Amino acid sequence: MTIADTLTRPPLQNDYLAYPDARGRFGDYGGRYVPETLMPLVLSLEAAYAAANADPAFHRELNGYLSSYVGRPSPLYFARRLTEHFGGARIYLKREELNHTGAHKINNCMGQILLARRMGKTRIIAETGAGQHGVATATVCALFGLPCIVYMGAVDVERQAPNVLRMNLLGAEVRPVTSGASTLKDAMNEALRDWVTNVADTYYLIGSAAGPHPYPMMVRDFQRVIGVETRAQVMEAEGRLPDALIACVGGGSNAIGLFHPFLNDESVKIFGVEAAGDGMHTDRHAAALGGGRPGVLHGNKTYLLQNADGQITEAHSISAGLDYPGIGPEHAWLHDVGRVKYLSATDDDALEAFKLCAKLEGIVPALESAHALARLPEVCAEVGKDGVVVLNLSGRGDKDLATVAARLGMNLGAIS
Amino acid sequence: MSEGRIAARFAALARENRAGFIAYVMAGDPDPDTGLAILAGLPAAGADFIELGIPFSDPMADGPPIQRAALRALAAGMSLEGVFDLARRFRATDTTTPIILMGYLNPIVSLGYEAFAAKAAAAGVDGLIAVDCPPEEADPLADALDANGVDLVRLATPTTDDARLAIVARRTRGFVYYVSVAGVTGAKAAVAADVAPAVARVRAASGLPVAVGFGIRTPEQARSIARVADAAVVGSALVDAIAEAIAEGRDPAGGALKTAAALSEAVHTARELVA
Ligand SMILES: Cc1ncc(COP(=O)(O)O)c(C=O)c1O
Numbered sequence: 306m307t308i309a310d311t312l313t314r315p316p317l318q319n320d321y322l323a324y325p326d327a328r329g330r331f332g333d334y335g336g337r338y339v340p341e342t343l344m345p346l347v348l349s350l351e352a353a354y355a356a357a358n359a360d361p362a363f364h365r366e367l368n369g370y371l372s373s374y375v376g377r378p379s380p381l382y383f384a385r386r387l388t389e390h391f392g393g394a395r396i397y398l399k400r401e402e403l404n405h406t407g408a409h410k411i412n413n414c415m416g417q418i419l420l421a422r423r424m425g426k427t428r429i430i431a432e433t434g435a436g437q438h439g440v441a442t443a444t445v446c447a448l449f450g451l452p453c454i455v456y457m458g459a460v461d462v463e464r465q466a467p468n469v470l471r472m473n474l475l476g477a478e479v480r481p482v483t484s485g486a487s488t489l490k491d492a493m494n495e496a497l498r499d500w501v502t503n504v505a506d507t508y509y510l511i512g513s514a515a516g517p518h519p520y521p522m523m524v525r526d527f528q529r530v531i532g533v534e535t536r537a538q539v540m541e542a543e544g545r546l547p548d549a550l551i552a553c554v555g556g557g558s559n560a561i562g563l564f565h566p567f568l569n570d571e572s573v574k575i576f577g578v579e580a581a582g583d584g585m586h587t588d589r590h591a592a593a594l595g596g597g598r599p600g601v602l603h604g605n606k607t608y609l610l611q612n613a614d615g616q617i618t619e620a621h622s623i624s625a626g627l628d629y630p631g632i633g634p635e636h637a638w639l640h641d642v643g644r645v646k647y648l649s650a651t652d653d654d655a656l657e658a659f660k661l662c663a664k665l666e667g668i669v670p671a672l673e674s675a676h677a678l679a680r681l682p683e684v685c686a687e688v689g690k691d692g693v694v695v696l697n698l699s700g701r702g703d704k705d706l707a708t709v710a711a712r713l714g715m716n717l718g719a720i721s
Numbered sequence: 722m723s724e725g726r727i728a729a730r731f732a733a734l735a736r737e738n739r740a741g742f743i744a745y746v747m748a749g750d751p752d753p754d755t756g757l758a759i760l761a762g763l764p765a766a767g768a769d770f771i772e773l774g775i776p777f778s779d780p781m782a783d784g785p786p787i788q789r790a791a792l793r794a795l796a797a798g799m800s801l802e803g804v805f806d807l808a809r810r811f812r813a814t815d816t817t818t819p820i821i822l823m824g825y826l827n828p829i830v831s832l833g834y835e836a837f838a839a840k841a842a843a844a845g846v847d848g849l850i851a852v853d854c855p856p857e858e859a860d861p862l863a864d865a866l867d868a869n870g871v872d873l874v875r876l877a878t879p880t881t882d883d884a885r886l887a888i889v890a891r892r893t894r895g896f897v898y899y900v901s902v903a904g905v906t907g908a909k910a911a912v913a914a915d916v917a918p919a920v921a922r923v924r925a926a927s928g929l930p931v932a933v934g935f936g937i938r939t940p941e942q943a944r945s946i947a948r949v950a951d952a953a954v955v956g957s958a959l960v961d962a963i964a965e966a967i968a969e970g971r972d973p974a975g976g977a978l979k980t981a982a983a984l985s986e987a988v989h990t991a992r993e994l995v996a
Contacts, residue, residue, distance in 0.1 A: 328857070336857075336858050337855065337857060337858065338826060338853045338854060338855070338858055339853060339855060340781075340782045340852050340853055340855070340876065340878075341855055341875070341876040341877065341878045341880075341881060341889065341900070342782075342876075342878040342879070342880050342900060342903055342904075343880075344855045344857070344880075344881075344885070345880045345881065345882065345885060346880065484788060485778065485779070490779065491779075494779050494780075494781045497781045497782075498781060498782070498784075498905045501781075501782060501903065501904060501905060502903060502904040502905060502908065502909075503903075504879075504880055504903045599830075600827045600830050600831055601825075601826040601827045601830050601853065602779060602827055603779075603781070604853075606830075609827070611827065611831065613831075614800040614801055614802075614828055614831065615777075615801065615827045615828030615829070615830065615831025615832065616777065616778040616795065616827075616828065617778045617779050617827065618778075
């Protein structure tokens, strides 16, 4: 799919900020598709979140930790050499990789752990793919002295070994999951099985803008700080709104966090980038919007990679954080109504962009973020020479060095 | 509409003052032909109802035994159409034992609710339990099933309080399935003393028979549940019997049916022993 194709559909007139509705729906997507055992839990979470959200003391506490512990606001950095390299639009990087623990994931974890404490929960569980969300969850659990269990696909335990070590050092128990393809979707199944078993004391800290309502809304709200800061920072730097935003999309939390405060600004073109793995012409990719169709999994209705019988198929991406067959329901809706254009980048595209960003800007990006970097040429061309583009640099790439070394045929032992 | 097979079977059980035995097996486990042989043998082994699992790649409410059964069935080529086919072939030899499909929503969404309901009815299916479809999301599915005379059987659980019970009961048909433990299938053991008041509560709220499942493995457990519930459901133990038979090179159908016979005997005689 070329960018020209995706831009032909005009966005609908809509108040994009009015969603989800009371049933947790973004258009036809979202909802609460959980077993009856969990239904009372998600309803009480929804009520607890609404109460916290209405309480200025909750926001004061959260903002305090975001500035003194996470290190917010994160800078908006003008990427001069990338701008020169692509010869067009002015490129800014939103530096989420500078947050404590090295990715945007901690924004959400900080919000949810404060909520879990308000709810009196004493045991925290989480799923993780790349390990970034697991590390962020283990971190906030250490901060508040709460026991933490992280479910992680056995394949990801292998390819993200440094993050497993970090989680262990932070006092979390990492439980490798060997069902299915042993990646993120299977870790999420196992976390849900834990939650259904430990209903009284356990808080499930979901790491992306997915799962049953209220998670997609709540995670988005906690990640919105990215877009709110960006808005002020770009006004300060350029005196106007950006022409385009771009972010990678796994479950979609870093992307929706950047996009949401701009959704009603029709002049701002918005691009999400899914993982195309070996390529969209193959069946080895992780692009739920590009290659899936609507269905129900993990508590929400959304686009899913699935076969003709409705069995979920395995996603494939070099990036563990994007290796998921679904996508958050708000993105499914923004795709259908045409407000956000979803592109994709292959493993090879992402690797090239990974190297380019390191070489030109002295920033080693996460492989997830490299998927967004890979689509900069088209987005820059789209907005023209005087355009302003903001890219969400969702995380740093230290965790990916072994993966990149293996892919490039380097021996990590020999080069370190 | 004439009385369906589910209502007829519960009425007969009530007349005989005995509890029903509901045997859960995964459709097409370990392969379609053996799966059919197991189905065909279950009524003679004492199953009053058959709960037929629709295999799904991501069974998030199931423990390892049923997860593995789903994988075996899928690996042997089972699909939702295959499930209908099994039900149809079973109906050729048995016109009275109710079949209740149990599964996850995505294969059903993928086919479409109307098409699913029509095909299920045509195949002789009597009910559906959709694990990940709570009442709040179920109306379109319930409409389609109602229109085709297939009962939507709902789940009540230890976390379902009285306010929710009213919601659960509202459009449930046939019976209510009380999940006796908070957890996945095949993990924790149900305690009859805790289950008895819950069953009474669910029965009062719904006016329907109550089947109890999720924590029943042994004939002893089945017997104690059968004293307080209208039916006892056993799944993981049957599915494990299939897995064990395969591992030991024995006939899976024989293994499953022998286990079913022992469990049904315990359920059927439970109330005599008290009296
Ligand atoms: C650095 C980074 N970016 C992006 C993602 C993808 O998640 P999301 O789409 O929720 O932002 C991950 C997930 O692990 C990540 O670690």
